[in-house]
Amino acid sequence: MKIRIALFTFWMLCIGFLAKAQIETVTLEEIVVKGLPFEKFSSGSKIQKADSVNLELLGQGTLADYMQQNTTVYIKEQGNKMLASVSFRGTGSSHTAVFWSDINLNSLTLGSTDFNEIPLFLFDDITVQYGGASSLHGSDAIGGSIHLSSSPSWIKGSKIQFRQDFGSYGNLFSGVKMDIGNGRWESKTRIFNRMLKNNFNYTITDRIGDKYEIEQQNAGVHNVGVLQELNGKITKNSTLSMKAWMGSNYHQIQPIEVSSPGQLQTGDEILDKNLRLVTEYEHFFSKGILSSSIGYVWDYQLFNDAERIETKRTVANLSYEWIIGDKTTIKSGGNAQYIVPKVWSYREDLTEWRGDVFISLNQVLMKNWQINLNARQTFVPFTTAPIAPSISSSYLLQKEDLKLTFRGQLERSYRIPTFNDRYWGEQGRNDLSSENGYSMELGHNLEWIISDYTIDFDVATYYMIVDDWIAWKPSGSLWRPYNLKKVKASGVELNGKLTFPISHGLLDLGAMYAYNKSILLEGISENDPSVGFQLPYTPLNRFGIHANITYKKLFLGVNAFYTGMRYGIDVINEEVPDFLLTNITVSKNIHVGKQNFSIEGQVLNVLDVSYQNVNRYAMPGRNFLISLKFLINNK
Amino acid sequence: MNKIIKSAAFSAIFVTVLLFSSCDTGNGGDEIPKKTGVLILNEGNFGSGNGSISFYDEKSMTITNNVVQSANGGSEIGATVQSIYQHDGVGYIVCNGPDKIEFINMDDFSYLANPETNLSQPRYMTVVGNKGYITCWGPWDFNDWTLPDSYIAVMDLNTKTIVDSLECGSAPEGIFSIGDYLYIANSFETNITVVNINDLSSSKINLASMPEQFSLDASGTIWVSVSSGLYGINSMSREKTDSLLVSNIDGKIAMDGTGEKLYLLAVEPWDPNKTNSASEVRVFDTKTKTLSMTALITGEDFYGIGYNGTTNKIYVSDSKAFSGPGQIYVYDDQGVKLDEQITSVGPSGFVYK
Numbered sequence: 001m002k003i004r005i006a007l008f009t010f011w012m013l014c015i016g017f018l019a020k021a022q023i024e025t026v027t028l029e030e031i032v033v034k035g036l037p038f039e040k041f042s043s044g045s046k047i048q049k050a051d052s053v054n055l056e057l058l059g060q061g062t063l064a065d066y067m068q069q070n071t072t073v074y075i076k077e078q079g080n081k082m083l084a085s086v087s088f089r090g091t092g093s094s095h096t097a098v099f100w101s102d103i104n105l106n107s108l109t110l111g112s113t114d115f116n117e118i119p120l121f122l123f124d125d126i127t128v129q130y131g132g133a134s135s136l137h138g139s140d141a142i143g144g145s146i147h148l149s150s151s152p153s154w155i156k157g158s159k160i161q162f163r164q165d166f167g168s169y170g171n172l173f174s175g176v177k178m179d180i181g182n183g184r185w186e187s188k189t190r191i192f193n194r195m196l197k198n199n200f201n202y203t204i205t206d207r208i209g210d211k212y213e214i215e216q217q218n219a220g221v222h223n224v225g226v227l228q229e230l231n232g233k234i235t236k237n238s239t240l241s242m243k244a245w246m247g248s249n250y251h252q253i254q255p256i257e258v259s260s261p262g263q264l265q266t267g268d269e270i271l272d273k274n275l276r277l278v279t280e281y282e283h284f285f286s287k288g289i290l291s292s293s294i295g296y297v298w299d300y301q302l303f304n305d306a307e308r309i310e311t312k313r314t315v316a317n318l319s320y321e322w323i324i325g326d327k328t329t330i331k332s333g334g335n336a337q338y339i340v341p342k343v344w345s346y347r348e349d350l351t352e353w354r355g356d357v358f359i360s361l362n363q364v365l366m367k368n369w370q371i372n373l374n375a376r377q378t379f380v381p382f383t384t385a386p387i388a389p390s391i392s393s394s395y396l397l398q399k400e401d402l403k404l405t406f407r408g409q410l411e412r413s414y415r416i417p418t419f420n421d422r423y424w425g426e427q428g429r430n431d432l433s434s435e436n437g438y439s440m441e442l443g444h445n446l447e448w449i450i451s452d453y454t455i456d457f458d459v460a461t462y463y464m465i466v467d468d469w470i471a472w473k474p475s476g477s478l479w480r481p482y483n484l485k486k487v488k489a490s491g492v493e494l495n496g497k498l499t500f501p502i503s504h505g506l507l508d509l510g511a512m513y514a515y516n517k518s519i520l521l522e523g524i525s526e527n528d529p530s531v532g533f534q535l536p537y538t539p540l541n542r543f544g545i546h547a548n549i550t551y552k553k554l555f556l557g558v559n560a561f562y563t564g565m566r567y568g569i570d571v572i573n574e575e576v577p578d579f580l581l582t583n584i585t586v587s588k589n590i591h592v593g594k595q596n597f598s599i600e601g602q603v604l605n606v607l608d609v610s611y612q613n614v615n616r617y618a619m620p621g622r623n624f625l626i627s628l629k630f631l632i633n634n635k
Numbered sequence: 636m637n638k639i640i641k642s643a644a645f646s647a648i649f650v651t652v653l654l655f656s657s658c659d660t661g662n663g664g665d666e667i668p669k670k671t672g673v674l675i676l677n678e679g680n681f682g683s684g685n686g687s688i689s690f691y692d693e694k695s696m697t698i699t700n701n702v703v704q705s706a707n708g709g710s711e712i713g714a715t716v717q718s719i720y721q722h723d724g725v726g727y728i729v730c731n732g733p734d735k736i737e738f739i740n741m742d743d744f745s746y747l748a749n750p751e752t753n754l755s756q757p758r759y760m761t762v763v764g765n766k767g768y769i770t771c772w773g774p775w776d777f778n779d780w781t782l783p784d785s786y787i788a789v790m791d792l793n794t795k796t797i798v799d800s801l802e803c804g805s806a807p808e809g810i811f812s813i814g815d816y817l818y819i820a821n822s823f824e825t826n827i828t829v830v831n832i833n834d835l836s837s838s839k840i841n842l843a844s845m846p847e848q849f850s851l852d853a854s855g856t857i858w859v860s861v862s863s864g865l866y867g868i869n870s871m872s873r874e875k876t877d878s879l880l881v882s883n884i885d886g887k888i889a890m891d892g893t894g895e896k897l898y899l900l901a902v903e904p905w906d907p908n909k910t911n912s913a914s915e916v917r918v919f920d921t922k923t924k925t926l927s928m929t930a931l932i933t934g935e936d937f938y939g940i941g942y943n944g945t946t947n948k949i950y951v952s953d954s955k956a957f958s959g960p961g962q963i964y965v966y967d968d969q970g971v972k973l974d975e976q977i978t979s980v981g982p983s984g985f986v987y988k
Binding site for chain 1: 713775911954
């Protein structure tokens with residue numbers, strides 16, 4: 001109830017500001033911030049930005065869909081639209097930091113994010129940074145990090161989009177995006193509701209070889225999300241942003257496939273609710289930028305309508321960026337968090353303070369050659385986090401229409417043990433050390449424009465050690481966490497794209513490929529049979545191709561994604577077969593004055609491939625999605 | 636008189652009871668054929684359906700994993716395997732997630748039946764006559780992680796249907812039958828339920844800590860492993876006769892072929908400075924009712940124990956915390972290691988054929 005009142009108050013405040021803003025007539029200089037603030041301090045790392053066309057096509061989907069279709073990163077999905085865990089460069093789901101407004105969304109209790117609970121509809125930009133980046137982002141950024149954001153558009157007037165999707169297996173998505181502003185103040189609202197019965201059919205072969213069609217039970221999904229942002233240029237050189245993101249994600253937990261047609265498929269259910277409130281203030285001085293924010297995050301999880309896991313945190317960030325001459329930028333700052341967990345197995349009065357301090361340097365050494373030096377220290381009670389330094393550099397070779405950027409980075413990264421690791425019952429340990437990552441990467445990016453052809457080609461190679469990887473193991477009947485495992489990961493990632501105009505349109509062809517070898521060097525105990533093998537659910541190979549044609553107001557897109565064989569948990573005896581998924585999209589735009597209507601049809605898994613991402617969890621065959629979008633522009 | 640009845644009853648029904656298993660009804664004499672084939676139960680990960688059976692051949696000292704899947708054209712068990720009970724050439728594989736009982740032919744591991752049972756979290760099974768008795772945890776109460784609706788399912792093995800359910804305490808684990816009585820270890824309580832299978836009357840034997848498994852010795856005493864040691868129960872009078880405190884026992888026990896030595900898994904107290912808790916096998920002499928002062932076998936992360944009474948080999952499994960393939964170690968009865976093999980995920984129990 002309190003939350004509803006808080007939300008309502010916030011909403012009213014937003015509307016109040018807006019009303020006030022619209023009365024004033026102001027002309028302000030444009031304050032333009034390009035890219036995310038951290039990017040200038042990570043010149044040596046591979047950063048991938050979401051293509052707005054792809055993001056729009058996946059508008060009713062989740063971050064898991066985006067990652068699967070647009071990156072070489074592997075998403076382990078435990079059933080259709082069920083728990084989706086990310087694996088960047090062979091690391092685990094808790095080795096990826098997911099940020100929204102400088103808040104790491106990873107659960108404090110479990111240490112990771114379910115990528116199927118992050119709706120794409122709410123965000124305009126997704127920035128994926130590959131490799132370790134703890135010096136910039138703190139804990140968890142060992143394998144990679146993801147930044148969800150919506151930059152202010154400083155709209156004058158209004159823009160409203162309605163979206164309605166109808167898909168197979170009771171998939172219904174309704175969403176509204178509404179941007180209203182006067183150039184100085186703007187309100188951005190995103191609301192959606194998504195329901196999925198997920199009662200797709202799959203085929204089993206029973207004990208005597210007979211085949212049966214089984215309807216999937218207990219796999220329903222219901223997501224609701226609201227994101228309200230209010231952005232304002234409060235003075236000539238300062239901005240204020242207030243954001244509230246409320247999400248409710250319910251899903252039944254899809255059980256494994258049955259082995260006979262009569263078998264019951266009962267299962268569990270989980271409800272996640274989150275509230276994230278942030279107020280950000282930025283002040284632009286002639287030689288510097290002051291950034292500050294204060295936020296509140298409430299994470300709530302209810303398992304089977306009974307077991308509750310809850311954390312509340314208050315987060316404050318403060319940093320200052322000095323621009324010293326033409327060649328030097330230094331940014332320094334810190335953050336503090338106060339965390340109050342409420343978990344049945346934790347001490348009742350448990351609270352925790354933690355904080356970070358950091359410093360980053362961007363130095364232009366020569367024309368087109370820049371170097372970054374970054375360092376960060378996290379302070380957490382009862383556990384030691386290392387000082388995480390990094391050195392990152394890039395060199396740009398430019399010749400007319402050809403831009404070739406070489407980049408390289410050395411990084412130490414870390415992950416603080418989760419609350420469960422440290423405080424669970426009598427087993428949680430306050431003497432665990434942080435997990436440590438050491439990574440090295442080299443790459444280059446080529447941008448080449450030959451007459452009408454634009455070529456973009458990126459190569460990244462990396463080598464990484466993750467040590468002190470925390471695993472739980474039994475000592476007698478009790479399980480406890482230990483700093484046990486050590487993993488070596490190395491690989492190469494290729495991304496290529498070619499675009500060229502055709503008569504009345506554009507052709508966009510792309511391909512991506514990743515080879516990742518992640519070997520367990522130290523396991524649960526000295527003679528662990530898994531040592532020397534590729535980690536479970538870590539494909540050696542992934543690739544994807546796409547071809548998009550825009551012709552007049554018509555769009556046709558075909559994409560295909562291949563995920564190579566993964567080992568199951570038993571890395572010696574269990575192989576989970578590779579799969580290739582192909583999707584086709586057709587869409588048509590109709591303009592009527594300022595209004596824009598579009599209709600889009602998608603055929604997913606066109607080849608009706610019977611596959612599993614995680615062994616024994618059925619996935620749907622060929623299925624369909626129709627999206628209707630209506631955009632009203634009043635600029 | 637009592638003693639005569641006791642020994643007569645015992646010789647008629649003497650079975651070598653090993654953890655998670657019971658042999659075929661034998662004669663208890665000297666001419667027990669050697670059972671050199673060992674089925675190893677790999678539990679698999681919770682909810683992942685990757686439980687499996689491995690087969691170890693004592694003669695060639697080789698292991699074959701996933702034997703049930705291989706024997707059935709690739710059709711895997713597809714569940715977490717909780718226990719196996721062997722009776723009259725049939726292996727009853729008790730599974731969770733999905734909850735079911737798979738019947739296999741113990742000769743070639745082919746599936747015999749996969750009946751619809753609607754059991755809720757079945758754990759262990761025993762057979763008396765043509766009826767199977769299955770301990771079932773029932774559904775969790777997620778408010779406080781308790782098991783308020785546990786029961787014993789009674790299966791008619793001819794029709795392969797559940798015909799009755801018997802009351803018991805919370806979280807029944809081991810189930811053991813001797814004569815007309817069933818003994819059920821209520822592992823979330825500190826008592827044992829005893830059921831007369833003729834009139835279905837039941838009573839309880841109170842203990843001071845939570846029971847896990849049963850094992851019958853040569854004198855007819857039923858030894859119950861509990862979280863703090865062992866209790867002896869007279870199988871004739873159904874009364875508690877002995878209690879023994881053993882620190883850090885983890886409830887896993889295995890009786891030798893003569894019914895004179897009981898092997899126990901124990902774990903050293905947790906030490907935060909070590910990356911594992913040393914595990915050990917200790918020996919309890921059922922005649923003198925004394926526990927060996929020193930460990931017969933020491934190692935790391937032991938999870939299951941078995942004893943092949945026909946070849947006098949001790950089997951110990953190491954689950955590797957279910958993080959990948961596990962291992963088994965084979966010892967002679969003096970604790971000398973003979974072999975070690977890699978299994979699938981979570982090896983926990985042994986059955987001999």
